[in-house]
Amino acid sequence: MSFATTDLCDANETRLADGSLRVLAPVFRHFGKRTAFSGPAATLKVFEDNSLVREAVESPGNGRVLVVDGGGSLRCALVGGNLGVLAEKNGWAGIIVNGSVRDSAELAVCDIGVRALALHPQKSQKRNIGEREVAVLMPGAVVRPGNWIYADADGVLVADSKLEG
Template structure:
């Protein structure tokens, strides 16, 4: 994968047209993969990670799980056990507009993870939320199947694969 800086430089017209979107800086990094990319599989949940587990139990096929947790910092949506599931099932990465926990365990995982922060409390298990719908990472909309590019410099969302 090319660095996000190079992708931005080579795709200024796509940025101007809204085809390539740069997510505002807000994420911290966990996991061994500092850079990852793949098509988005989206979830919209709020303080409930039931659908997160269900998604990560499925084969990821190199996709990126994009979780719109509403920006909540009152509990974690991803922890060490889910990081292991993501590794085992072939997910390229996880981007959480919310929090994670078990950060030492997450750092031992191969999968790349971005989230707003760490929080020690687990989420609820109500089974609520939506899958494969447009979601938001701050002010940036991510549609199922969009391409997600992540590295140390930021997060990009593209309607089309970038070369």
């Protein structure tokens, strides 16, 4: 599906009004080769530990978008070049991180979409702590497993169900 988030907002004003379509806050920077991507959300809630992120991208993505609530931490990266390569290889459409990523040059050539708050050169800890497939509070909106994510150069949308384009 080819889409523009601006057109989706214009065509779905009633969904915006009733909350079944939400817009993430404009705080995310673009990394990754794909500027635009969409798919159903898989969610993780972690903090300065990317063990579950690695586990997720090692599994089949099936066109989904991995939405990682990293608590907004800017003290270490939750995704780097190796995980970007794994996500591309395993069919993930994109990754959105409420936190930091690293290896920007490596992520830029991965054929996935990546959004994050910032870059940070330090890797995260590995303690296997976090939650999978839970509602996560991202900047501007709650994302639930199975919500549809639409991201392009103008922003990121979260829809309760797939939008017709």
